[in-house]
Amino acid sequence: MPRTTTVDCIGCPPLRALTFDTLGLIKVLEARDKQGAPRVVERWGEPDSSKGIMAVSMIQCHSNPLLAVARKNGQIEILSPVSGDLQATISSSSDLDLQSDVVGLHLFAKANLELSTRPCTLLTCTSKGNASVRSIDITDSSIESSCLDSSKAWNVCASGSIECCKVDGSEKFALFGGKGVEVNLWDLDNYSKIWNAKSPPKDSLGIFTPTWFTSAAFLRKDDHRKFVAGTNSHQIRLYDISAQRRPVLSFDFRETPIKALAEDIDGNSIYVGNGSGDMASFDIRTGKLLGCFTGKCSGSIRSIVRHPELPVVASCGLDSYLRLWDTKTRQLLSSVFLKQHLLHVVFDSGFTVEEIPQGADLPCKEQSVNEIGVMQGIEAPSLKRKKSSKNKGNVTDSERKKRSKNSKEGKKSKEMMKVRRLCQRVNRNPRKKARARNVKLMKKGCDSYGSNSM
Amino acid sequence: MGAKRKKRSKGSDSDEDDERDSPPPKKQGASASSDSNSIKQKSKKKEILPSMIKNKEKRSEIHAKLKRQKKLEKRNKLKERQAAEKRALELGEEPPEKKVPRTIENTREFDETVCMPDDEELFAGNDADEFSKILSQQQTPKILITTCRFNSSRGPAFISELLSVIPNAHYFKRGTYDLKKIVEYAKKKDFTSMVVVHTNRREPDALLIIGLPDGPTAHFKLSKLVLRKDIKNHGNPTSHKPELVFNNFTTRLGHRVARLIQSLFPQEPEFKGRRVVTFHNQRDFIFFRHHRYIFETKEIKKTDTKGKKDEKGTNEKVPDHKTIARLQECGPRFTLKLISLQHGTFDSKGGEYEWVHKPEMDTSRRRFFL
Incomplete structure (x- = not known):
């Protein structure tokens, strides 16, 4: 069916x-x-x-x-x-x-x-x-x-x-x-x-x-x-x-x-x-x-x-x-x-939405992140921080508050990467069950191909 | 089963959820034949589908009843409609609109690849494709027909009929050559297309149409093949160049496939021959038919306009001649279904596909690709 x-x-x-x-x-x-x-x-x-x-x-x-x-x-x-x-x-x-x-x-x-x-x-x-x-x-x-x-x-x-x-x-x-x-x-x-x-x-x-x-x-x-x-x-x-x-x-x-x-x-x-x-x-x-x-x-x-x-x-x-x-x-x-x-x-990575005022592209990014990651609480600020370095004028007040809470050490890029990597690791956990099945399949696939690979 | 029922009776009868979910209460009621139970049944009857009843006799009884009801309803509806029509006719009003039945075709899922006639990019794309030379009559098509390695019984018969359908087609024995070698050969000899008939168990079951020199390769499943001699009252085609009819090729892919097939035939029909070759697409199946037609003048009988007779009875002195087209089928009859469309000539190993049918694409029966 x-x-x-x-x-x-x-x-x-x-x-x-x-x-x-x-x-x-x-x-x-x-x-x-x-x-x-x-x-x-x-x-x-x-x-x-x-x-x-x-x-x-x-x-x-x-x-x-x-x-x-x-x-x-x-x-x-x-x-x-x-x-x-x-x-x-x-x-x-x-x-x-x-x-x-x-x-x-x-x-x-x-x-x-x-x-x-x-x-x-x-x-x-x-x-x-x-x-x-x-x-x-x-x-x-x-x-x-x-x-x-x-x-x-x-x-x-x-x-x-x-x-x-x-x-x-x-x-x-x-x-x-x-x-x-x-x-x-x-x-x-x-x-x-x-x-x-x-x-x-x-x-x-x-x-x-x-x-x-x-x-x-x-x-x-x-x-x-x-x-x-x-x-x-x-x-x-x-x-x-x-x-x-x-x-x-x-x-x-x-x-x-x-x-x-x-x-x-x-x-x-x-x-x-x-x-x-x-x-x-x-x-x-x-x-x-x-x-x-x-x-x-x-x-x-x-x-x-x-x-x-x-x-x-x-x-x-x-x-x-x-x-x-x-x-x-x-x-x-x-x-x-x-x-x-x-x-x-x-x-074209240089593209930003400029016509629409009030930072229209900022919340979008957040949303897309929300869908991807379950742990948005950690991930979102890290993205925001990155974004804020680009166009500060667009950030609304509430977001600024959040940012001030979360970002204590300024805008060190290394720190950012660490946080993001951490989030990714955390994100994986809830979906472990679904992935476990995939892994099984993958293993099967690997075995069948195994004779060919070096 | 029995144990379950026992359990329920032991536990509590007041468990309403349990009762509602499971059909067995019917049987229980029948065995107990208590009044309260039968009343319950009646109230429930409308909710319970016949398929949920486990007793076969009961089920079939109820099913028959439902069916009869539906039939009656349908008949009543028809009567009503006819009455309304008659009334409208008597009053001289416009009869109510005839309803268009809903079919799978006209409730087709929305497809953005369906071509619009005002799409200039489509025509630009068509002008640039591999077949434009043939279709604009700059080049006459020359077709090579070959088979798979083992070919017998219906295969050769089908090919001989294909040869009579497609003008300027040449049959070459396959021998033990590779298909890629034959493609090379055909390219050298200036063939414009190649048709490979694949037979399985002495029955043609696939058709490969290859555009040459670099055109696409279409792989069709071939089914429902009826040869000329099996068609009742069949005609014998002349050697005139046929007219072509392509029906319902709507999407971008459909256009491309249609153009590929169209490029097999010369583009100047000889109307004297009164030969038509039809490719009719319906629900992604392409039906091939080959006809001869004739125009005949025929008198119209007056009896066929019964209803209008009493109104128009006076002014009917016009000569009742009408030209009708009569068709006579000749040549094979078969159905094609596209399996894949490959970019470039035949290459089963390293080929790139423009379109492949994948099971994951069959998400709905109202989704069509051609």
């Missing part, structure tokens, strides 16, 4: 997300009110299949955020994520071969901060393995062709095709992998390969699965040594370059290729999406399944993004839905139908 009750979506805290699809459209979604569903606010670009967006990179910065977009026809556009104004275009016909698409793109945030004239630097990588680092002057006058100041190009792989390319948090190392290409790490200071993975040994039957990496992610922002990679043969592998060249840990997830990977902020759990629309989160330290994100998702997941501040994960894919999930309860917060096959999603 199928379930006949409808599951209502709770709605998500105020946020702003940008989605990119196969027709080259960029859609801006904003959730403004308390527990509202996000709505499409703006749509940039005209539908054109040759302008499908292959790769996206964004600088999250409050003063002047930038968004770089690589299109199918080889053009790379630099936009402002706030207004959608085109700031520069690079047509790659001159220096990149036309046959291969751009698969990796990264805008360097460091260079952006240093100078006021904003020569932005970007790393591109095509599917044939031609990587290049270029810096471009963004001058508002000349939109069509911006001059290339300096560029450095090198070849990442001799054969095969690159499918994933990531740059770590310190922006000194880049990671490449793909079909027939083992993951390799490059030092971006002197453009040299510093590490190359080794394929795992043949299995007990003597069968060797060909290398085909489809996605990768660094585990922590400050640590370039640990990263996870997903393969076409539905395996997730953890590599530690300081330990060995073979994966430290590898486990299977369902039966279709892993298509998207994202790391959590805490660096301990990852989010995995695969080709048939299953999404789950794993504890990467043990390789155990924490839980699946269930919500009628039927199309391949192409991109998963964790919000840098709120406990929200966004996923989008070929079923043309943008879905927002709660990271802790793994519940669907809301889903938006966006008509085209979505390829990427990006959160």
Whole structure:
């Protein structure tokens, strides 16, 4: 008997997300009110299949955020994520071969901060393995062709095709992998390969699965040594370059290729999406399944993004839905139908609700926290404290009282983290029973996969 | 059972909650046949559902009674309605509106993916998809039909009929080739689509439609196959290019599937052939029918307008000719149900799905995807 009750979506805290699809459209979604569903606010670009967006990179910065977009026809556009104004275009016909698409793109945030004239630097990588680092002057006058100041190009792989390319948090190392290409790490200071993975040994039957990496992610922002990679043969592998060249840990997830990977902020759990629309989160330290994100998702997941501040994960894919999930309860917060096959999603973390006075976004955050955590008494003030450092004017009197009670030691961030971690630990307890069942299932799953994992 | 009853009688009869919850009091009453109990029963009868009664005879008796009651009510309602209609007709008023029955289709759950005709993004998306070349007649479709490895009895018969339905279709023996190899071959030979008929136990049970060179792959379950020779009074189709009818493909996914199927056929129908191929979607099942039609002029008999005769009796001198379309079914008859729609060509291992049916999606019988 199928379930006949409808599951209502709770709605998500105020946020702003940008989605990119196969027709080259960029859609801006904003959730403004308390527990509202996000709505499409703006749509940039005209539908054109040759302008499908292959790769996206964004600088999250409050003063002047930038968004770089690589299109199918080889053009790379630099936009402002706030207004959608085109700031520069690079047509790659001159220096990149036309046959291969751009698969990796990264805008360097460091260079952006240093100078006021904003020569932005970007790393591109095509599917044939031609990587290049270029810096471009963004001058508002000349939109069509911006001059290339300096560029450095090198070849990442001799054969095969690159499918994933990531740059770590310190922006000194880049990671490449793909079909027939083992993951390799490059030092971006002197453009040299510093590490190359080794394929795992043949299995007990003597069968060797060909290398085909489809996605990768660094585990922590400050640590370039640990990263996870997903393969076409539905395996997730953890590599530690300081330990060995073979994966430290590898486990299977369902039966279709892993298509998207994202790391959590805490660096301990990852989010995995695969080709048939299953999404789950794993504890990467043990390789155990924490839980699946269930919500009628039927199309391949192409991109998963964790919000840098709120406990929200966004996923989008070929079923043309943008879905927002709660990271802790793994519940669907809301889903938006966006008509085209979505390829990427990006959160704009600099977004705050400004139009509505009296600090509308503050109570929202609290509410979302209330739903997540049972012990709101401890958790709420810690969040408030953090929020208060941003916009003090919005805090109402009652909240101020609470804050004064709770925050005795000022705004030490370390202290805050401690409190929050404590809350999380406490929160888990009431739901232990429900989780115990999950754990059992997880164990079962692990056993069945156990023969494959290392 | 017996022990339970004993317990209750021992404990206390005043336990009202206990009595209300459990059906056995009926039986107890019957055995005791005390007046007070029977009165209680009567007052309770309306609340108790027949399914709650454990005595089969009683249950069936009550059930029959209820059924009869319902039937009577229904008949009375119909009589009332007819009377009201007649009265309205006599008085020359507008007859009361006919009620539209509630069906699963028209109480369908709200679906945001249903396409609106004024959606410009939909048309932009359609123009950009893989089939737009064929559907805008820039390219003539060329179809490769093949089977699974083992193929006999109804399979070949079905394929020969498919060949007669789809113009410019070519059958290739499967042999022992991999499907991926055949896809490669078809790409090289400029085929635009590929159809694979899968047979199980000598009965076709699945259909795979692959758009080439990079179009999607749709996997259908095939059921209720009736071949031409099993259809009574069937016609034989000519080799004219058929007209196409697509019904009820409403959602984004439905449009995509419809366009995929549409791209199997050439887009210039020869109306001289009077051949129609219909794909009718109802509750996510796609019904395939193949007809020949003919227009005929027919005299209308006067007797069929009984009610209006006495009013309009004088002014009926108009020639009573009416053109009607007669249909003759020819070619196979089958039903398809979408199982998955895959991005790219056939790849069972590393394939990416645009849509897969998952059991968790069946939350309601009023939820449809096409």
